[in-house]
Amino acid sequence: GGNPANQPPNVPEWTRSLGEGVAVRPYGKPSKFEKDVVRRDVEWLTASRESSVSFTPLHELEGIITPNGLCFERHHGGIAEVDPADHRLMIHGLVERPLILTLDELKRYPRVNRIHFMECAANSGMEWRGAQLNGCQFTHGMIHCVQYTGVSLRTLLEEAGVKTNGKWLLVEGADAAAMDRSLPIEKALDDCIIAYKMNGEALYPEQGYPMRLVVPGWQGNLWVKWLRRIKVGDQPWHTREETSKYTDLMPNGKARRFTWSMDAKSVITSPSPQAPIRHGKGFTIVSGLAWSGNGKVKRVDVSLDGGRNWWPARLDGPVLDKALTRFYYEFDWNGEPLLLQSRVQDETGYVQPSKAELRKIRGVNSIYHNNGIQTWHVQASGEVENVEVA
Ligand code: MTE
Known part of the structure; x- marks a missing residue:
């Protein structure tokens, strides 16, 4: 591609005249040559604004931080465009001193900064019955990892004074879905944050501006966006999102309930179906991501032959x-076909299972919590496909 007139030995056009000055782009954007690096949806999955999802382009990213404009989105009632001047956060129920806070008031509490991944429990959910979507953006892209700034939920609960029988929180959003979930008090007091910044700037509307709940290591559904209400109670509420949804149907017809934590998982982001090998055989870089909702990643292993070595x-x-x-x-790639896999072990000693191992216990009725090992078939041409090995 490109334009030969701009290539050596010619002097490229951008060297021959002055470029634009400062502040012509008051809010910076990536180069126009990166225009394909965007969130994408899958048409048949995004039938309506009552249930929509877009995916992070993992195959184009490096390091661990997801840029704000590329964080996947999952909305149950579309994007609420909340004016912070009209928004309040209420904390009530089994507390000594109910609180109603504006964003400005929230910003007067001591701040914490934390980097965490957030994964939707449905990430890889379309792969339970076999390899389906061709690209790690679609198989694994319901995840993002940003640095949050906000107030520790513990700080606010201490301010409100939780009564001794306060054991659960109902957390609720201000969007059209008024999405709500029950959160056990132990987790709320441990490491949850009410965040108002992501990667240093205000949350984006898609991510819950002006404030969202951060529930480190736990399924994305609990990370309520446009957070408006926290009610302290003595038992869980069993809302729609923790009964008919976000429970895992087992082979015997019973459902696992409250499967909050995201088990260790990994994926090779490049090469992958949307990022084939273009350079032919020789020195080859495999790049990937690993994570665990139960702590730190301890090690990752890679297989070139479908898990034999x-x-x-x-x-x-x-x-x-x-x-x-x-x-x-x-x-050093010899140019022969590969069955690429990655397998993570986290600091608890847990090892990411194969899809066969996972199905042996969980069956195929599930949508959620598919953390099985992903296989990419790299062909001699360098093209890559989503496959499964027996
Ligand atoms: N909070 C509200 N208020 N409304 C929603 O639709 N979706 C949930 C959660 N919080 C949702 C919400 C789900 S299912 C997920 S996976 C995450 O937000 C998605 O967050 P993201 O859009 O930042 O990726």
């Missing part, structure tokens, strides 16, 4: 608690 991958960059971790595996 495993080689340790190199973790690079920060390895943080309940955050994405970047791994690399560099090797």
